[in-house]
Structures are given as C-alpha cells and as structure tokens.
Amino acid sequence: MCSSDLWEMPATKYRIAVVGDSTVHGPFTDVLDAGLSLDRPHETLNFGVYGIASDRTRILASAALDQDLDLLVVYTGHNEYLEARLNPRSLLSFEDRRRMAVVTRGGIARLLRLFSPPPANHQQAGTGPDRAEFTAIGADEDARVLANYATNLEAICVAAKAAGVPVALVAPVSSLLRPPAHGLDDPCDGFLFGSFMKLKRDPTQNPADVLGNGPPLDAVSQAWLDGVFAAARGEVDAARASLLDAREQDPHHWRVTLAMKRELAAVAARCGATAIDPEPTLLADARLFALDDPLFVDQVHPSALGVRVLAPAVVAGLAPLLPPGATWKDPGPSVGGDPSRMTAQERGYRLP
Numbered sequence: 001m002c003s004s005d006l007w008e009m010p011a012t013k014y015r016i017a018v019v020g021d022s023t024v025h026g027p028f029t030d031v032l033d034a035g036l037s038l039d040r041p042h043e044t045l046n047f048g049v050y051g052i053a054s055d056r057t058r059i060l061a062s063a064a065l066d067q068d069l070d071l072l073v074v075y076t077g078h079n080e081y082l083e084a085r086l087n088p089r090s091l092l093s094f095e096d097r098r099r100m101a102v103v104t105r106g107g108i109a110r111l112l113r114l115f116s117p118p119p120a121n122h123q124q125a126g127t128g129p130d131r132a133e134f135t136a137i138g139a140d141e142d143a144r145v146l147a148n149y150a151t152n153l154e155a156i157c158v159a160a161k162a163a164g165v166p167v168a169l170v171a172p173v174s175s176l177l178r179p180p181a182h183g184l185d186d187p188c189d190g191f192l193f194g195s196f197m198k199l200k201r202d203p204t205q206n207p208a209d210v211l212g213n214g215p216p217l218d219a220v221s222q223a224w225l226d227g228v229f230a231a232a233r234g235e236v237d238a239a240r241a242s243l244l245d246a247r248e249q250d251p252h253h254w255r256v257t258l259a260m261k262r263e264l265a266a267v268a269a270r271c272g273a274t275a276i277d278p279e280p281t282l283l284a285d286a287r288l289f290a291l292d293d294p295l296f297v298d299q300v301h302p303s304a305l306g307v308r309v310l311a312p313a314v315v316a317g318l319a320p321l322l323p324p325g326a327t328w329k330d331p332g333p334s335v336g337g338d339p340s341r342m343t344a345q346e347r348g349y350r351l352p
Helices: 022-035 054-064 080-086 094-099 109-115 139-162 187-201 207-211 219-232 236-249 258-271 279-283 304-318 339-346
Strands: 014-020 042-048 071-075 167-170 274-276
Touching: 014 022, 014 054, 022 042, 022 071, 022 304, 042 054, 054 071, 054 080, 054 139, 071 139, 071 304, 080 139, 139 167, 139 258, 167 258, 167 304, 187 207, 187 219, 207 219, 219 236, 258 274, 274 304, 279 304
Parallel strands: 014 042, 014 071, 071 167, 167 274
Antiparallel strands: none
C-alpha cells in the first residue's frame, strides 16, 4: 500500500518513506511499492512534492522520520538551481522553515504552507530557464548550489542516523534527448528543436538535409546533435557518448550533473548512508536512445515504462538495507499506468 495519508500501523508492517520531488510524487513510488516483495506486509509513504529541491526535501525528511520508519529513501536533485534562484523561502534558515510545518499522524497537509507562492512584494532573486533573460550558470553559483545540496543531504543522513533509520540517497535520472537551452531569444533553441522533430518524423534523413542553413552551433549543441544523429542511425554507444558529453558541457544546465552525483556519493560515504545511481541501468537500455524516448515523458520525469526500469534498479541498490529475501516482482499494468498504452499516448505531446 502506498499512501500520502499517515496513520498508526501495526509494528509488524515494514514501513518505507520516499521523500523528494515530482518523480517521487508521481507513479515511481507506487510502482516501487507494488514491485517490492518482502516476507511480511509493507507500506511505502509518499513524501513527494512537485518542484522542490533539497532545502524542502530536508524538511519533508524530518517529517517522515517521525513516522516510525524502517527505511528512508531520498530522491532529490533536479530542482536545485531552480530553488536557489526562484524560491525566496530557500533563504530562510532550516529551523525557521521547520517551525512553519506542524506534522501529525493525521497527514502532511500542514506542510503545504511551505510550498505557497512568495509574498506579492517579494522580488525574485533570479530568472527561470523559460525566460529570455535566462543566463549561464557560473562557477560560483555551481559551487554554492553544490555546497547547499551536500549540506542538506548530510543533514538528512544525520537526522536519520539519530532516529536509527537506514537511509538511501538516490541520484535522480533524466532523459538525454532534450536540446540544450540557450534562452528564448536565441535562434539555436528553435533550430535544435526543429532538427529533432525532423529526425523523429524520418530518422533516415541525411544530416545535411536536416541542418540546412541553420545558425552557428556551439560545442554543446554540436555534441547534442551528434548524439541525436547517432541515435537516429541506431548507434547506441556513439549516441550515449555524445549526449553525455553535451550534458556535462552545457553552461545553462539546471538539472543533475556528474558533480552533483559525486557530492551525493561523497555525503553517503561520510555519513554511512547508501548511495544509489540508477543511471547506468538506464544507459544500458537502448530504449533510452530511441527518438520517441519511451522511458521519459519530458527531460526529468520517467514514463510509465521508465518507472518500471527505474524502480527495480533502486530496489537492487536497496538490497543491503532491506530484510533478507527481498525481491522484485512485476507490479502489473494497473499500477502507475499501463506502459504499453501510456508510452504510445505520450508520444503525441512529449517535448524532446
């Protein structure tokens, strides 16, 4: 059973809480709960909220640890730059924000005040990735965001250790097929998107016909296009190498990077937590490089099929923390959406 409503449960029931962003809030937690097979009843509590980063995940983790847990799973990282630039509440101290939340076994509704819009007179600290003013992320901002991410993860681990609850830190996964972003006024964005859509319609097209007389391309855009053309040709290894290279070079990145994964692994090592990186499992799956991208509905949210790849990879990483004999079983199409139906439906509106 997976639920956001909390109540007293028998002590014999193994209780897991998953805290984090919209992926946690979505079908991933349901599929993880349904696919995990233990030798006794278990419950997975869903502490996922759309759009949050590690600042607010830390608050949710504190609330989750009040629920007599046997295991805490943390999945956060996609929204770190967004929260740092756009969320004025992230400037509050942790204790100030924690005092704003009163959590009881009746539910987590009182946490919603943490996610309300900022006051009308508040001036935004930055701009979002969908604004024309969108700027590259500098080294100083990278360092600040990475340090804040590590601080929050470490605080979660320390709190879990004090509560006697094992904790697993999961590095979030993302699609590699969304074009690099340059800002709404940059002609490269429309060109890259158009090139991708041309290839989706006919993957056999000649690169010269697809590119035509496009604008000059930077190294990131060129690496991304190289990867997309390789994917269109079915050359999975070449596509993987080029798309990963483009992601790491991107100066406008807003999502999980290798540096963030290294921070997560370092925190886990310092704190005695378990670090799980499901990305190698996805990278080994050729469907990640299919141009219709059946494993994701957008850049960061796994599809109904994608969560069926992600969830067992996470459970495999959780093996040292789970009771002996824990296994994975097919959760069936009724949980988290039917993957055969949903992926076909999603092709109609998926962004590259």
